[in-house]
Amino acid sequence: MIKVGLSGSTGRMGQVFEKLILESEKFSLSNVYNKNSPLESWVPKDIDVVIDFSLPEALKEVCKWCNMHNKPLITGTTGFEDIKDVVDVTSLKMAVVHSGNYSLGIASLIQSLKSYKVFSHEARIWIEDYHHQNKKDSPSGTAIKISEALKSFTATKPIKINDVRAGSIFGIHKVHMATNEEWVTLTHRALSREVFAKGALELVSWIKGKTAGLYTLEDFLNHEVNKN
Numbered sequence: 001m002i003k004v005g006l007s008g009s010t011g012r013m014g015q016v017f018e019k020l021i022l023e024s025e026k027f028s029l030s031n032v033y034n035k036n037s038p039l040e041s042w043v044p045k046d047i048d049v050v051i052d053f054s055l056p057e058a059l060k061e062v063c064k065w066c067n068m069h070n071k072p073l074i075t076g077t078t079g080f081e082d083i084k085d086v087v088d089v090t091s092l093k094m095a096v097v098h099s100g101n102y103s104l105g106i107a108s109l110i111q112s113l114k115s116y117k118v119f120s121h122e123a124r125i126w127i128e129d130y131h132h133q134n135k136k137d138s139p140s141g142t143a144i145k146i147s148e149a150l151k152s153f154t155a156t157k158p159i160k161i162n163d164v165r166a167g168s169i170f171g172i173h174k175v176h177m178a179t180n181e182e183w184v185t186l187t188h189r190a191l192s193r194e195v196f197a198k199g200a201l202e203l204v205s206w207i208k209g210k211t212a213g214l215y216t217l218e219d220f221l222n223h224e225v226n227k228n
């Protein structure tokens with residue numbers, strides 16, 4: 001059993017993690033962090049890997065804790081650019097994975113974008129970014145990541161992101177590329193929050209054995225693809 005410390009345990013994502021970990025035979029839940037359950041109560045020897053899906057101010061404290069107690073960290077907290085320094089410092093000493101979206105479908109969509117390189121040069125490109133109405137950051141980390149992936153090879157600029165925050169949408173991302181003659185749309189829909197938690201849990205055993213550094217979901221996927 002891999003012992004997990006869970007930050008953001010009372011949140012929408014945290015509750016999904018708690019359920020999946022409690023149902024799992026691979027993981028056990030040792031300590032949780034939220035505003036009513038402080039990090040000071042965590043027992044380092046009871047934790048192998050820390051998972052954080054919280055908010056940047058909480059992630060900052062989690063990074064310090066991981067740094068102090070030599071624990072690898074998997075974080076999905078978005079809007080963290082202001083505290084990136086703290087994450088970077090932690091990754092000098094420990095293995096840290098950050099991804100703004102742990103869906104394997106989104107990771108595959110992003111990897112496929114490069115095949116549109118030639119087509120994209122003459123196209124207008126825009127992204128639609130749909131999330132639930134309580135999401136704090138806008139545009140989402142995923143929309144930014146899609147946009148950055150496109151910008152790395154296409155001459156088309158700017159790439160506009162239209163964001164919609166409504167209802168309880170788990171996450172829909174659409175990439176449009178249109179010329180006068182044809183219009184391509186790539187769509188990804190997250191059908192439940194479990195997709196992100198399951199993706200992050202896939203990385204737990206992998207990160208346990210990694211040396212210090214800042215890793216991405218793509219590093220994990222490339223490792224898995226090359227392994228098989």
Ligand SMILES: NC(=O)c1ccc[n+]([C@@H]2O[C@H](COP(=O)([O-])OP(=O)(O)OC[C@H]3O[C@@H](n4cnc5c(N)ncnc54)[C@H](OP(=O)(O)O)[C@@H]3O)[C@@H](O)[C@H]2O)c1
Binds near residue numbers: 007077
């Ligand atoms: N990477 C991905 O695949 C992915 C997917 C979905 C969501 N996310 C991101 O994951 C994060 C969490 O999303 P969510 O929808 O679960 O958010 P949420 O429902 O607002 O939950 C936030 C959690 O963080 C805790 N928290 C906030 N501030 C804290 C502080 N100062 N000290 C201690 N704990 C604190 C909250 O504790 P209290 O209940 O005590 O306030 C709660 O447990 C967001 O950044 C979201 O964008 C990432």
